[in-house]
Amino acid sequence: MPLEYHPLSREFPDQQNALRSLMQSNAHFSRLAEEYQTLDKRIYEAEDGLANMDDLQLQGLKLQRVVLKDEIAGLLKTADS
Template sequence: MPLEHHPLRREFPEFKAQLLALMSSDGHFVHLAEEYEQLDKRIYEVESGRVAMDEVLLLGLKMQRVSLKDELAVYLQKAP
């Protein structure tokens, strides 16, 4: 399986307009999105072998990313 990043624009292509609108108008959404992107980058670094990390810790990071993604999805679904 190829290694890849999971940016929000790729994860939610159907919410492109809502994503752009929320990124420019909702501070809490921006904070969550930035946290998601930082987690995604950290996970990528570990999976690429650039950073060493215990598998249990990596799994915890992945679970945090999924949780943030779910929270961001709720925002996107409610956006006009």
């Protein structure tokens, strides 16, 4: 299976306008999105062998990414309402 990044634009393809709007108008959302992108990059690098990380650490990062994604999804849902 090829490695790939999981950018928010791919995770929420139907909410591009809301993503852009919240990135510009909501500092909390922007911080969450930045944290998500940083985690996604670290996970990709670990899976690709560019960064040394044991499986437990990698799973911890993936769990953090899921928690951030859930919080971002909630904010996007609120923005659509």
